[in-house]
Amino acid sequence: MSPLSLIRHRDRLLQALVLVGLVSVWELSSRAGWVHPFLLPPPSDVLARLFADMQSGAVFVDLGLTLYRAVTGFVIAAVLAVPLGILMARRRGVQWFFDPLISIGFPMPKIAFVPIFILWFDIYDTSKVIMITFSCFFPIVTATYSGTSHIDKWPLWSARSLGASESELLREIILPLASPAILTGLQIALPVGMITTIVTEMLMGGSGVGGAMIAAGRFADSVGVFAGIIEIAILGMVVIRALDWLRARLLVWHPENRAH
Amino acid sequence: MTADFGIKIEGVSHAYPGTQGLNAAGTLALKQTDLLIRHHEFHALLGPSGCGKSTLLYLIGGFIPVQTGSISTQKGPVTAPGPDRSIVFQNFALFPWKTVLENVMYGLQKKGLPEAECRDIAQAHIKLVQLSGFEQAYPSQLSGGMQQRAAIARTLAVDPDILLMDEPFGALDAQTRRVMQEELRMIWKRRPKTVVFVTHDVHEAVFLADRISIMSARPGRIEHQIDTGLGPERDESTLTDRRFVELGEQIWRLVREQAVLASRGGL
Numbered sequence A: 001m002s003p004l005s006l007i008r009h010r011d012r013l014l015q016a017l018v019l020v021g022l023v024s025v026w027e028l029s030s031r032a033g034w035v036h037p038f039l040l041p042p043p044s045d046v047l048a049r050l051f052a053d054m055q056s057g058a059v060f061v062d063l064g065l066t067l068y069r070a071v072t073g074f075v076i077a078a079v080l081a082v083p084l085g086i087l088m089a090r091r092r093g094v095q096w097f098f099d100p101l102i103s104i105g106f107p108m109p110k111i112a113f114v115p116i117f118i119l120w121f122d123i124y125d126t127s128k129v130i131m132i133t134f135s136c137f138f139p140i141v142t143a144t145y146s147g148t149s150h151i152d153k154w155p156l157w158s159a160r161s162l163g164a165s166e167s168e169l170l171r172e173i174i175l176p177l178a179s180p181a182i183l184t185g186l187q188i189a190l191p192v193g194m195i196t197t198i199v200t201e202m203l204m205g206g207s208g209v210g211g212a213m214i215a216a217g218r219f220a221d222s223v224g225v226f227a228g229i230i231e232i233a234i235l236g237m238v239v240i241r242a243l244d245w246l247r248a249r250l251l252v253w254h255p256e257n258r259a260h
Numbered sequence B: 001m002t003a004d005f006g007i008k009i010e011g012v013s014h015a016y017p018g019t020q021g022l023n024a025a026g027t028l029a030l031k032q033t034d035l036l037i038r039h040h041e042f043h044a045l046l047g048p049s050g051c052g053k054s055t056l057l058y059l060i061g062g063f064i065p066v067q068t069g070s071i072s073t074q075k076g077p078v079t080a081p082g083p084d085r086s087i088v089f090q091n092f093a094l095f096p097w098k099t100v101l102e103n104v105m106y107g108l109q110k111k112g113l114p115e116a117e118c119r120d121i122a123q124a125h126i127k128l129v130q131l132s133g134f135e136q137a138y139p140s141q142l143s144g145g146m147q148q149r150a151a152i153a154r155t156l157a158v159d160p161d162i163l164l165m166d167e168p169f170g171a172l173d174a175q176t177r178r179v180m181q182e183e184l185r186m187i188w189k190r191r192p193k194t195v196v197f198v199t200h201d202v203h204e205a206v207f208l209a210d211r212i213s214i215m216s217a218r219p220g221r222i223e224h225q226i227d228t229g230l231g232p233e234r235d236e237s238t239l240t241d242r243r244f245v246e247l248g249e250q251i252w253r254l255v256r257e258q259a260v261l262a263s264r265g266g267l
């Protein structure tokens, strides 16, 4: 093992120890009664609950539902927002029409639309997925538009002089050139989508991790609420890591993925 | 049917718009430029930095619109970029997400050639610019000189009728440069084409070109035109040819004159 990787390993180990230390303090303060175990249940109880729910399969149903809603909403948003962002950057008419709408929509707290979406689309999956799509859409379209507007003219000129047509230019040259910015937009939108999923589940019910947490809260089951927090933390980490991995895979060519 | 000119440039002026506040009046890069480049002639373009050489190439390439005057080739007036006029840009302009091989294959694929043929032609040109072994490398993994050679391969591979080159050997070391010069001259002899070759290197211009134009300081015009009259064969012995040496000195003086004017112009 090289000295550098030894240092890195030692760092990781120390970081893990800090984490274990904090959880131990939490456990101790709850067990010793320094805080009321109802307000802050000991982590061992929360873990025990998680294992029990895993055995019954309840965790996987909730996680699966939440993941399904989040991913569906996110993917629909990406499929709509990426082409629109590119077209806005390349076609004056499209930009003229959509720019004001997006300037208004981007900074708006999308969650304010929950009541109206419930009226329009009811409280079931359709309504939740539309809400998630709606909140993911703006960061993706904005990042795609700005990334595409700022791409270098040189590869475009090269492609034109090598015989690329206008539509080939969009697919073969502009899309890959804008992909770092597009991926950044997706990376910003993903946590937004996760938050929206949990909040809509909490507000509309219908199981999922958010729904399960609200239910636990109603029954004064603080251990259940904490179990939900841990599930969300793990799910969030997994999907964000997955997107990081996808970025590294898609951008192998980019200097950002080059060792120094 | 075929006109006897390769590229006809008549009364071309080009002004770049200024940015607000800073240099609000804009920059006049070319002023009433006339230049007739003969069919299948190897034409070198010399001139002080900033005199509008790149601008003139971009206009011929159709990348920027002609504002005043006209530019035409045998295919008629230039209005847009096209594969009949391929260019090696001063800054290479490779596709960063494509490997060297994919970069060189791109123009061949656009010509509609079968995949296997694209690959063969691309490989041959990668070998020609001495990049064999780097087919799978991305541009960001190459040195400046290697990127430049990849760009040359990509442009030569499509075998255009008009070849525009903007200081294509600028990033190369002296030895590689010499090899590339001889290769280019050979390619041009094997498959005649109209070449416009921008360079700062007077001896490179004399070694390669049939005719040389010297541009004035900005706003650029063609100030002098010189026939090298060195004949079609160029090799080691050309370098010691008396005419080669004399031309070098003569052209060096003319270019220097313009460079001095450029510096007096208070750039």
Ligand SMILES: Nc1ncnc2c1ncn2[C@@H]1O[C@H](COP(=O)(O)OP(=O)(O)OP(=O)(O)O)[C@@H](O)[C@H]1O
Binding pocket: B016, B017, B027, B028, B029, B047, B048, B049, B050, B051, B052, B053, B054, B055, B056, B090, B218
């Ligand atoms: N995009 C642009 N916007 C504004 N001015 C420009 C632009 N491109 C070039 N210019 C100006 O036009 C003039 C000519 O530029 P050009 O790049 O054609 O010169 P050049 O002869 O190729 O110089 P060099 O030998 O240094 O490459 C320069 O004074 C430059 O400042």
Ligand SMILES: [Mg+2]
Binding pocket: B053, B054, B055, B090, B166
């Ligand atoms: Mg230039």
